[in-house]
Amino acid sequence: MTRERIYLFDTTLRDGAQTQGVDFSVTDKRLIAEALDGLGIDYIEGGWPGANPTDTAFFGEPPALRTARLTAFGMTKRAGRSVQNDPGLAAVLDAKTPAVCLVGKTWDYQVDVALGVPREDNLRAIYDSIAEVARRGAEPLFDAEHFFDGWKANRDYALSCLVEALEAGARWIVLCDTNGGTVPGEVFEIVSEVAKTIPGDRLGIHAHNDTENAVANSLAAIEAGVRQVQGTLNGLGERCGNANLCSLIPNLMLKDRYAKRFETGIGEDALARLTSVSRLLDEILNRHPNRHLPYVGGSAFAHKGGLHVSAVLKAPETYEHVKPESVGNRRIIPVSDQSGRSNIVSRLRDAGIEVRADDDRIGRLLEIVKEREFQGYAYDAAEASFELLARRTLGQLPAFFCVDGFRVLVERRFNAVGELVTVSEAVVKVRVDDEVLMSVGEGNGPVNALDQALRKDLGRYSQFIEDLTLEDYKVRILTSGTEAVTRVLIESRDAKGRRWGTVGVSPNIVDASFQALSDAIVYKLLREGAPASGAAVAPKGGSASWAGGC
Ligand SMILES: CC(=O)SCCNC(=O)CCNC(=O)[C@H](O)C(C)(C)COP(=O)(O)OP(=O)(O)OC[C@H]1O[C@@H](n2cnc3c(N)ncnc32)[C@H](O)[C@@H]1OP(=O)(O)O
Numbered sequence: 001m002t003r004e005r006i007y008l009f010d011t012t013l014r015d016g017a018q019t020q021g022v023d024f025s026v027t028d029k030r031l032i033a034e035a036l037d038g039l040g041i042d043y044i045e046g047g048w049p050g051a052n053p054t055d056t057a058f059f060g061e062p063p064a065l066r067t068a069r070l071t072a073f074g075m076t077k078r079a080g081r082s083v084q085n086d087p088g089l090a091a092v093l094d095a096k097t098p099a100v101c102l103v104g105k106t107w108d109y110q111v112d113v114a115l116g117v118p119r120e121d122n123l124r125a126i127y128d129s130i131a132e133v134a135r136r137g138a139e140p141l142f143d144a145e146h147f148f149d150g151w152k153a154n155r156d157y158a159l160s161c162l163v164e165a166l167e168a169g170a171r172w173i174v175l176c177d178t179n180g181g182t183v184p185g186e187v188f189e190i191v192s193e194v195a196k197t198i199p200g201d202r203l204g205i206h207a208h209n210d211t212e213n214a215v216a217n218s219l220a221a222i223e224a225g226v227r228q229v230q231g232t233l234n235g236l237g238e239r240c241g242n243a244n245l246c247s248l249i250p251n252l253m254l255k256d257r258y259a260k261r262f263e264t265g266i267g268e269d270a271l272a273r274l275t276s277v278s279r280l281l282d283e284i285l286n287r288h289p290n291r292h293l294p295y296v297g298g299s300a301f302a303h304k305g306g307l308h309v310s311a312v313l314k315a316p317e318t319y320e321h322v323k324p325e326s327v328g329n330r331r332i333i334p335v336s337d338q339s340g341r342s343n344i345v346s347r348l349r350d351a352g353i354e355v356r357a358d359d360d361r362i363g364r365l366l367e368i369v370k371e372r373e374f375q376g377y378a379y380d381a382a383e384a385s386f387e388l389l390a391r392r393t394l395g396q397l398p399a400f401f402c403v404d405g406f407r408v409l410v411e412r413r414f415n416a417v418g419e420l421v422t423v424s425e426a427v428v429k430v431r432v433d434d435e436v437l438m439s440v441g442e443g444n445g446p447v448n449a450l451d452q453a454l455r456k457d458l459g460r461y462s463q464f465i466e467d468l469t470l471e472d473y474k475v476r477i478l479t480s481g482t483e484a485v486t487r488v489l490i491e492s493r494d495a496k497g498r499r500w501g502t503v504g505v506s507p508n509i510v511d512a513s514f515q516a517l518s519d520a521i522v523y524k525l526l527r528e529g530a531p532a533s534g535a536a537v538a539p540k541g542g543s544a545s546w547a548g549g550c
C-alpha cells in the first residue's frame with residue numbers, strides 16, 4: 001500500500017525563540033538548522049528577518065541546507081500600506097528564502113480588536129500578501145492565526161480567510177491553535193469540516209501545548225486530513241510550548257496506526273539520532289535535559305520498580321512500548337528502595353561488575369541500599385555513588401586517596417577597602433600512597449571552598465581530574481523523625497561528555513556535600529582506570545574516600 005507523505009515543519013528557531021528564557025545567537029541558529037536538516041525535516045523556519053538583528057544576520061548568511069527548505073516568517077502586510085510599501089514585509093521577502101510563511105488573522109474578534117481594521121481589509125491583506133510571496137518566486141505558506149477560536153466564533157469568516165490564502169497561491173494553509181485551548185476531539189471535528197473546502201494535502205497544523213495536548217491535537221489533525229505538521233524540538237515555544245517534534249516524529253514512524261499509512265522525510269538512521277539532536281538543543285541552550293520527555297528523555301526507558309525490571313530482563317517489550325535504540329535512547333535500570341535483586345544484578349552488569357545472580361552479596365547489597373535510602377540517600381539519581389557502594393560491598397573498590405580530615409571556615413569581615421564581605425576557606429588533609437597532602441581552597445561559599453581544596457592537590461591523581469566539572473548541585477532538607485537531615489545530589493561531567501550523579505547525606509550540609517564531592521572524584525578516577533594507591537585503604541561504610549580516618 002502506498003503511504004501518504006506527511007511534511008514536517010520545524011519552528012524551533014521562530015516559535016521556539018519565543019520561549020521565555022531562550023535567546024539564540026546566530027551560531028546557535030545555524031547549528032540547530034544543520035542538525036534539523038541532517039534529520040530530514042522538510043521545512044525549517046529560521047526566524048523573522050527584519051524583526052531583530054539576530055534573525056536578520058541569520059538570513060543574511062543562511063546555512064547551506066541539504067534538503068530542508070529554509071523558511072522566513074513574517075506577517076501579512078500592515079493596515080494602511082500596500083504590499084509594495086511595507087518595510088516589514090519587504091525585509092521578509094528580501095531574505096530570498098525558498099519558502100515564506102506569513103501569519104494572518106482568521107478570528108473576527110482579533111481583526112476587530114487587535115488589528116482594528118474592517119474585516120474585508122484583512123481578507124484583502126491576506127490575499128495581497130500571499131500573492132506577493134508567490135510573485136517573488138518563493139513557496140507561500142499561510143499561518144492561519146487563532147483559526148480554531150475563529151471557527152468557533154464565526155466559521156464563515158474564518159473559512160473565507162483560508163480561501164483567500166488558497167486562491168492567492170498558498171501551498172500550505174496552516175491551522176494554528178494559537179491560544180492552545182482546543183482539545184483533540186474538537187480539532188478532529190473542525191479539521192474534518194475544513195477539509196471539505198480545502199484539500200488535506202494543502203493543510204497543516206500548528207498546535208500549542210496549553211492543555212498538554214499539542215501532540216495529541218497534531219495527531220488528531222492528521223487523522224482528519226492535514227498533511228503538514230509543525231512543531232519544535234523538545235516542545236519549545238511561546239508560553240507552554242508547541243507540539244514536540246521529538247514525540248511526534250517517533251509516533252508517526254513507530255506506531256503502526258500512523259506508520260502503515262504515512263511516511264515522513266526521516267529515515268530510520270536519522271530517527272536513531274533523535275535523542276542526540278534533542279540533547280544538542282539543551283546543550284546549546286545550556287539547559288538540563290528534561291529526563292521525563294517521552295522517547296528522548298533520560299528516564300523514558302528507566303525501569304525502577306523491581307517487578308518491571310525482573311520482566312524487562314527476560315523480555316524488554318514487557319515494559320517498553322518501543323525499542324530505546326530506535327530513537328537513539330537507552331534503557332536504564334536504576335537502583336533504589338523500589339528495587340529487587342534484578343535491579344542490582346542489571347546495574348552491576350552495566351557497570352562491568354561480574355557477579356552471579358544467586359550470589360549472597362546481592363541480597364546484602366539490596367538491604368544496604370534500602371537501609372541507606374531510608375536514611376535519605378537516593379541512588380536512582382546517583383548511579384555513580386551506587387556503583388561505589390556496590391564495589392565496596394563486593395571488595396572491588398580500589399583505594400585511591402584517603403581523607404584524613406577537613407576544616408571549613410566561614411568569616412564575615414571588613415576587607416582592605418572597608419567593604420563587608422563573607423569569605424569561605426577550607427583546608428583538606430589527604431593521603432596518597434604514604435604522602436600527606438594539605439590543601440587550602442577559597443570559594444564563594446563553604447562547599448565551593450571545600451571543592452577547591454579537595455581538588456587542588458591529589459598528588460598523582462590530580463592529572464585524572466583536570467577535566468572534571470561540577471554541573472549541578474541540589475540540596476534537599478529531609479525530615480526524618482525530629483531531626484532534619486540534608487541530602488546533597490551532585491551532577492558531574494568531564495570532557496568526554498560523561499555525566500554522573502553522586503549523593504551525600506548528613507545532618508550537616510557541608511558533610512553531605514563532601515561525601516557527594518569525594519564520590520564524584522573517586523568515580524572519575526575509577527572510570528579513568530587510575531592505579532590504586534599503595535597505602536590508603538577504602539574506609540568501611542560511608543563513601544569511598546569519606547568517613548574520617550583510614
Ligand atoms: C502567533 C505568533 O506567534 S505570531 C509571531 C509572533 N512573534 C513575534 O511577535 C516576535 C517578533 N516580533 C517583533 O519583533 C515585533 O513585534 C515586530 C518587529 C514584528 C513588530 O514590532 P512593532 O512594529 O513595534 O509592533 P508591535 O509588535 O508592538 O505590534 C504589532 C503590530 O502589528 C499588527 N499586526 C499584528 N498581526 C498582524 C498581521 N497578521 N497582519 C498585519 N498586521 C498585524 C498589530 O496590529 C500591531 O499594529 P499597531 O502597531 O498598529 O498596533
Ligand SMILES: CC(=O)C(=O)O
Pocket residue numbers: 015103143144145146176177178179206208
Ligand atoms: C503562527 C503561530 O505561531 C501561532 O498562531 O501560534
